Every structure is written in C-alpha cells, then in structure tokens.
Amino acid sequence: MKCLLVDDHTLFRQGVRRLLESESDFEVISEAADGGEAVEKAREGRPDIVLMDIGMPGLSSFEASRQIKKNRPETKILFLTMYEDEDYLVQCLEVGASGYVLKDTPAPQLLNAVRDVYKGGKYLSSQVLGKLVEDFRSRVRDTRMRPRISTLTPREREILKLLAEGNSVKEIAVILGLSVKTVEAHKFNLMRKLDIHNKAQLVTYAIQKKIIKIPVNQ
Template identity: 35%
Template sequence: MQPTTTTPIRLLIADDHEIFRDGVRAMLKKQKHLELTGEAANGEQLLAKAEELHPDVVITDIRMPGTDGIAATRRLQELMPEVSVIALSMYDEEHLIVEMLEAGARGYLLKNAPKEEIVQAIETVHGGEVYFCRATSPRLAELIAKSSYNPFRKRPATELNEREKEIVRLICQQLSSREIAEKIHVSHRTVEAYRDRLLDKVGARNVAGLVVYAIRNGIYKL
C-alpha cells in the first residue's frame, strides 16, 4: 500500500511590516502541513499575488497603505470566494474587525497571537469553519453578534436546555470551570463536559465563538 500524503495548505500573507512577515515565515517553516506561497505589502499586491498563486488561505493585516485589508478582502471574495481570509488586527480595531468579517473574512487574530493559535486558525478556516480569536473582548463579541455577519447561518437551529443556557451565561461572565462548578453544585469535570458539548452543538471552536452565539441568540446580554 502506498503511503498517504497530505497536500499542504497554501498560504499568502499580506502585511506592510516586513518584520512581522519575517516572523510568520520563520514560524511556518516548522509546520510541514503549511506552505507559504507568497507575501504582499499592501492590498494591491495581495490581490495580484492571489490571482497568480491561488492560495487556500490569506492572512492579511487590516490597515495597509493604498487598498486596505477590508477593500482587498471584499474584492478577493468576488474574484475567488473559495479563498479563506484571516484578518490580523490590534486591540483597538474592534469596528474594523467587524468590517472585515462583513467583507468576507472567515476569522481574525490579534497580531500577538501565539503560534499555536495561528496554526489552529489556519486549519479552522481552511476546513470551512469560522475562527474567533481567543482574546476576543466582550465588547467585540457584542459588536460581532449585533452586526450583519452571522457565522451560524449555515447550521440548523440549535436548542439548548435550561441547564445548558445557565452554563453558557456563566461562561459568558468569564467564570472558570471550577467557579461554575461551585456555583451550580456539580463537579469540575461535569462543567468541562458541558462546555465541550456546547461548543460542538453551536459550531464554535472556542469560548469566544460561544459568547458570540449566546449574544446573537438572546441567551446572554451584556
């Protein structure tokens, strides 16, 4: 039997800071299932490189000279809707992140995200899912939930029972699993099992996605 081979995920990075691109490039060298096919310093280069290289995933800064990440993402989704876009942002760019998602991005990361999270985000959007940065603030979660962007529209409606809703609300209040366990008088492992099941039920990859779901569906209000 021939050994099976996995085709690497082809990446294109766009950022006007060369030092940042250098860091991502160095990180990707150790990931055999990820292949950096090209780099761009602005939106115009991003679009040209995308048409030339046909990447699977584009990671792009939001603020760039000339054509910014929002305009480039919107155009890219018109030309190549199969390409998954991940937005790179700073802490104070919450409204811009929402605009990126509405333009067609399928995920976002803060620029100081750890290597493991960058890899997870790439794998997630390449798999057709949405990725919310783990460091999503409550304010940003609310902005996303109240925007026209709906990452859950392709999933059938999910019914949560009252116990599940209670746990979701406590998670949204940023209580730890142990704190939730003490509050509702169950074991820590029971809360962990509930959380994993809830993530699977609503189609979220992490707590940030669960919070967006809860706000959008009226389960939790800030």
C-alpha cells in the same frame, strides 16, 4: 495548504512565514506589502488562505479582501491585526473574512486558527470574543435598565411635560379638564414606568429627552 501573507512590515511577515513553514501542512506561496499587491499575488498564486493585516498603505485591506473573494470565492481570508476593535471586526466579516486574530496571539493558537479557517470554520481571538460578549451584556443591561419614554401613553407624555414645566397636579387637572384623582393616577404610572422617584428626577429626565426646553440666558 497554500498561504499568502499580507502585511506592510517585512519583519512581521518573515516571522509568520517561519512559523508556518515549520509545520508540514503549510506552504507560504508568496508575500505582499499592501492591498493592491495582495490582489495580484492572490490572482496569480490562488492561495487557500490569505493572512491579511489591517491598516496598510494603498488599497485598503477590506477592499483587497473583497476583490480576492470576488476573484476566487473559495480563498479564505484571516485577518491578523493589532486592533481589538469591534468596528474593524464587523468590516472584516462584511467582506467575507473567516477569522480575526490579534498579533499577540500565541503561535500555537495562530496555527490552530489557520487550520480551523482552512477547514471551513470561523475563528475569533479569545480577547476579541470576550470584548464582544461583554459589550453585548452591557447593552442588554442598559436596554433593560434604561427607562423608555416610548412606553408612555400620549396622556402620560402630556402630563409629564406639564409637571416638568412646574405645574401642580391641581393645575394640570384644570388645564386638561380632568379630575385630580385621574391626574394623580397618570403621574404615578409615568413615574413608575420611567423609574423616577421625585420631581427633580422628573425635570432632569424631561430636559434630557428634550420634552421641555431650558431657555438660554443672553
């Protein structure tokens, strides 16, 4: 398979070249030190795979990858980077990359990654994949645990605001023209939905959600 190496660090490119050329199924057809040069070398050499760095001078790696894929869709892009960053990973996938490998990946894993991508597969470094999984789990936990104000009815929101402003249940009953028992029921429901257990938590929640405003001392 024909490979193009793109990285602004010459020593790193040379190291990867030696690794690839030590295997009989790899051929490094060219090297590039920036995104613009990568686009030109890819147009000339028509590589099967481009190993692309992130954060090079000149044309961005993402724009270079986009142009390479536009000129020759069958060329595979594998990002080889030091960044263990979810935002970078998303951008790489958006421009059509097939792999995202960290530069400290062991040589055998890098070779496997290139071969997998060449065969049409996708490859993510285990460190990056692990981070994504943990981030996802954390978001799921937060979503499940986070009390949601959207679950409140309009009446419950109204009572939440009045309670946070310091009104008693009896006062709220008079203000809204409801029975004390009805207000108590709404109060119980809204505190259950929001996982609130006392007045202090209720006021704190109302401030955080900007349901009530705290005046600023001048």
